Amino acid sequence: MGKVITFSNQKGGSGKSTLSANLAVLWSNSGYKVAVIDADPQKSLTYWLSERKKYYGDDDIGINFYNFDIRNLAEEVKKIKRKYDFIIIDSPPAITFETLQIIKASNGVFVPVQPSPLDLMATLPFLQIAREEKKKPLIILNRVMPRAKLTDAMILRLRYSGAKIARSRISSKVIFAESFAVGRGVIDINVTSDAAKEIINVGNEILRNL
Numbered sequence: 001m002g003k004v005i006t007f008s009n010q011k012g013g014s015g016k017s018t019l020s021a022n023l024a025v026l027w028s029n030s031g032y033k034v035a036v037i038d039a040d041p042q043k044s045l046t047y048w049l050s051e052r053k054k055y056y057g058d059d060d061i062g063i064n065f066y067n068f069d070i071r072n073l074a075e076e077v078k079k080i081k082r083k084y085d086f087i088i089i090d091s092p093p094a095i096t097f098e099t100l101q102i103i104k105a106s107n108g109v110f111v112p113v114q115p116s117p118l119d120l121m122a123t124l125p126f127l128q129i130a131r132e133e134k135k136k137p138l139i140i141l142n143r144v145m146p147r148a149k150l151t152d153a154m155i156l157r158l159r160y161s162g163a164k165i166a167r168s169r170i171s172s173k174v175i176f177a178e179s180f181a182v183g184r185g186v187i188d189i190n191v192t193s194d195a196a197k198e199i200i201n202v203g204n205e206i207l208r209n210l
């Protein structure tokens with residue numbers, strides 16, 4: 001039975017779509033059957049997939065795409081769960097009825113957060129909601145700058161709030177933005193790059209937390 005993995009946070013621009021795309025590429029390139037659902041009306045992931053089709057050709061993107069009505073998500077996902085190892089959902093930056101349906105339908109909720117005080121504050125209510133749904137949200141620090149003192153202070157505050165934080169972090173690197181724009185993941189470009197290693201580590205940690 002496939003695992004439903006959601007990247008969610010009501011804070012905009014935290015890296016939900018970037019992680020959705022890169023983890024889809026990681027698992028697909030590793031031989032798993034992967035589907036993605038773009039639950040965000042901004043449709044960033046849909047754009048990424050259309051660029052991916054231009055790059056690799058319609059039948060060769062390695063990832064299946066579903067455009068479900070989010071209000072019936074749980075039933076829709078149930079119908080396709082057998083066909084996939086991983087179903088990745090990219091969520092909108094909001095806490096709405098739809099977001100709750102996504103959280104309920106998920107096996108794991110992963111919460112990208114940029115290590116800044118404002119982003120942290122905006123994330124705390126979302127963590128609470130995920131916990132109320134009996135999901136143990138795991139924070140993934142994204143766009144981490146090298147040697148940032150702020151990051152340590154943020155980690156302390158997040159821990160104090162009871163949040164679980166992934167050991168693996170994603171650095172701030174232009175390659176994440178550049179590869180997304182052309183429908184690729186950092187793993188497609190160079191599987192031994194620092195960015196690729198970060199995605200591989202995050203992927204493994206996600207699997208350990210399902």
Ligand SMILES: Nc1ncnc2c1ncn2[C@@H]1O[C@H](COP(=O)(O)OP(=O)(O)OP(=O)(O)O)[C@@H](O)[C@H]1O
Pocket residue numbers: 011012013014015016017018019040042044091092093142143144170171172173174175176177178180
């Ligand atoms: N690790 C990173 N290094 C550099 N740029 C990044 C990184 N992660 C994300 N970005 C860039 O930051 C911006 C926001 O990322 P992304 O679109 O993944 O966030 P999001 O949470 O999906 O946003 P939204 O809430 O609007 O859906 C994008 O321009 C993306 O390319």
Ligand SMILES: [Mg+2]
Pocket residue numbers: 016017018040044090091
């Ligand atoms: Mg997004």
